[in-house]
Amino acid sequence: MIMSDYSISTNTKPVSLKSGLTIGGTDVVLMAGPCSVESYEQTRAVAEAVYHHGGKILRGGAFKPRTSPHSFQGLGLEGLRILRDVADEFGLLVITEALGVEHIPLIAEYADIIQLGSRNMQHYPLLWAAGETDKPVMLKRGFMSTIAEWLAAAEHIASRGNERIILCERGIRTFETATRNTLDTNAIALIKQTTPFPVMADPSHATGRADLVLAAARAGLAAGADGLLVELHPNPAEALSDGDQSLPLEALPQLVMQSTAVATALGRGLI
Numbered sequence: 001m002i003m004s005d006y007s008i009s010t011n012t013k014p015v016s017l018k019s020g021l022t023i024g025g026t027d028v029v030l031m032a033g034p035c036s037v038e039s040y041e042q043t044r045a046v047a048e049a050v051y052h053h054g055g056k057i058l059r060g061g062a063f064k065p066r067t068s069p070h071s072f073q074g075l076g077l078e079g080l081r082i083l084r085d086v087a088d089e090f091g092l093l094v095i096t097e098a099l100g101v102e103h104i105p106l107i108a109e110y111a112d113i114i115q116l117g118s119r120n121m122q123h124y125p126l127l128w129a130a131g132e133t134d135k136p137v138m139l140k141r142g143f144m145s146t147i148a149e150w151l152a153a154a155e156h157i158a159s160r161g162n163e164r165i166i167l168c169e170r171g172i173r174t175f176e177t178a179t180r181n182t183l184d185t186n187a188i189a190l191i192k193q194t195t196p197f198p199v200m201a202d203p204s205h206a207t208g209r210a211d212l213v214l215a216a217a218r219a220g221l222a223a224g225a226d227g228l229l230v231e232l233h234p235n236p237a238e239a240l241s242d243g244d245q246s247l248p249l250e251a252l253p254q255l256v257m258q259s260t261a262v263a264t265a266l267g268r269g270l271i
């Protein structure tokens, strides 16, 4: 479709969260935290930093979809408890991944947003189970999925009655090997123009490299993303998952400053 209006206009229907926060409204929203919840101390250190920089949403994986079964699989229920505890201490909301249908009731109990991962984008029973809850769902794009397949997956969630769906572009597999994935900024712009769904950008999984995360974050916001999902770790070199792409806490001020600058250029703020 050729647009006759070249102003920045969207049809996004904002998704409202607890505490009056919305995703897909005027302001862009930062969701940040460790790839995996590894310990109380690690998660608390990250939550404290997110809170001190004005962040409102803590991410962290308790059930991890690891490519190798020999990698750290997450702390499970203990991880959910840690996330909830430290988030409550700082008044943050929690987003965490449900890996299987059996996790949905547990995640719905502990989290404010249910994350469905890239590897599970076409796991239909999981989409249906999330669609039967009353929690907002963030659906990450399958790394080998087209935009049409991604939107069809979102429709599976909506088909069970839950329309509070947030999409997340987390990079797709291309022929390039210098980066883990390729951030599809086209997809972000297209989603904003043609669908009612808010869309987040995940510069961490999209690049796989901490030194590229800020650039990808700026690009995602410039393309119109409604927020960022960013991995942070107090000591990335020791992280049990995704250390190469995790920003150290010291990078958070720059991330916030640069994201605010891009958001401001588009007439938006950063929460």
Ligand code: PEP
Pocket: 035, 061, 065, 116, 117, 118, 119, 140, 170, 205
């Ligand atoms: C994650 O957010 O840590 C994660 C596993 O992401 P993805 O599903 O995009 O690989």
Ligand code: MN
Pocket: 035, 036, 205, 231, 241, 242
């Ligand atoms: Mn990760």
